[in-house]
Amino acid sequence: MDPFTLQLPKSRLPEVGTNIFSIMTALAQKYGAINLAQGFPDFPPDEDLIGYAMEALQGNGNQYAPMSGYPDLKHQIALLTETLYGYKPDPETDITITSGATEAITDAILALTSPGDEVILLEPCYDSYIPAIRLAGAIPIPVALNTDDYSVNWEAVQQAITAKTRFIIINSPHNPTGAAWTIKDIHKLRELVKHTHILILSDEVYEHICFLPEGHQSILKYPDLAERAIVVSSFGKTFHVTGWKVGYCIAPPNLTMEFRKVHQFVTFSTAHPLQQALAKKLQHQSNIQSLSGDFCHKRDFFLDQMKNSKFRPLPCNGTYFQLMSFADIPQFAEFPDTQVANILTEEFGVATIPVSVFYNSPIDNKVLRFCFAKKEETLERAAQRLCKI
Numbered sequence: 001m002d003p004f005t006l007q008l009p010k011s012r013l014p015e016v017g018t019n020i021f022s023i024m025t026a027l028a029q030k031y032g033a034i035n036l037a038q039g040f041p042d043f044p045p046d047e048d049l050i051g052y053a054m055e056a057l058q059g060n061g062n063q064y065a066p067m068s069g070y071p072d073l074k075h076q077i078a079l080l081t082e083t084l085y086g087y088k089p090d091p092e093t094d095i096t097i098t099s100g101a102t103e104a105i106t107d108a109i110l111a112l113t114s115p116g117d118e119v120i121l122l123e124p125c126y127d128s129y130i131p132a133i134r135l136a137g138a139i140p141i142p143v144a145l146n147t148d149d150y151s152v153n154w155e156a157v158q159q160a161i162t163a164k165t166r167f168i169i170i171n172s173p174h175n176p177t178g179a180a181w182t183i184k185d186i187h188k189l190r191e192l193v194k195h196t197h198i199l200i201l202s203d204e205v206y207e208h209i210c211f212l213p214e215g216h217q218s219i220l221k222y223p224d225l226a227e228r229a230i231v232v233s234s235f236g237k238t239f240h241v242t243g244w245k246v247g248y249c250i251a252p253p254n255l256t257m258e259f260r261k262v263h264q265f266v267t268f269s270t271a272h273p274l275q276q277a278l279a280k281k282l283q284h285q286s287n288i289q290s291l292s293g294d295f296c297h298k299r300d301f302f303l304d305q306m307k308n309s310k311f312r313p314l315p316c317n318g319t320y321f322q323l324m325s326f327a328d329i330p331q332f333a334e335f336p337d338t339q340v341a342n343i344l345t346e347e348f349g350v351a352t353i354p355v356s357v358f359y360n361s362p363i364d365n366k367v368l369r370f371c372f373a374k375k376e377e378t379l380e381r382a383a384q385r386l387c388k389i
């Protein structure tokens, strides 16, 4: 017998387990619950988009795409960005297509932070930020959003800034809370980063799902911020194709150059036929202008169906997530949100996400996240179950 035992290397991410979306989705399947947990639509994408993808698969789209992305798609993104935000990125030097926004976020952090750098993030937040920061050897500095309305606590952000701050990660409209930045937030950020070397990583994957009358505040609208920003978006959210995992990054040439050094060795390039299909969709007829209205309607439909429930809705100004408080429901009020999410799935047949899991050190405000990117019949059935509580 060979006495040698292979020792595995120390985990780079010892605190990471299976993510909550997979756990809740599996639980929903086990109990046959309606899945309002994971953020994906239960309705199909537009037929023309599927047609374009099939054309690309039958045509010449089956070999590697160029490293930085399919040229027509980058061109369409540049036109769209100019129309919406008055900022025209150069497709050659400023736009990179990635395998989802998640890849873009990780690439940006790996490319532009060094070990020991500090990265400020606003919690609760999307779950990929902290592992990416840790993999880069950088230090996550979480700053909690205000708990009443999940607005930014600017004083706390200011206090978190040090000489080592490399990035501030922002996300508006915001997952999981549905909060959206106003112009006041933009001004605060401008003041804070002026005369510093701090970069901004702006996660704008819900840019086209914003319900504020003044619309989405993209960092790209503000040249003084855009010159230090990596802006990330995702076609998964915009065209109801989360499974395609096609996203992109817009950044000035000096930042893009470093970004692409990582991108080209992480994936090299992103699914070519899907890029071709998305380029055609943007060129012909996209649903982007009507997206906010469509989802606002779904939000209002869901809230109307829930009006006789004991859950208390919190304001939702964007994304397709609605937070609901259970603090006033006596049978749940004493339980942690993770347990309430389990009870709802197992006993009442509706899966949700407990918001405490979006914090580095969990803060339990007794709120759950409900995804309303669902058919009306799905939302109606879920609300009927929840109203029985």
Ligand SMILES: Cc1ncc(COP(=O)(O)O)c(C=O)c1O
Binding pocket: 039, 099, 100, 101, 102, 103, 126, 171, 174, 175, 203, 205, 233, 234, 235, 236, 242, 245, 246, 247
């Ligand atoms: C805030 C936020 N950022 C990034 C992503 C990742 O997007 P993608 O699926 O394109 O990787 C998501 C997906 O849920 C998200 O909610």
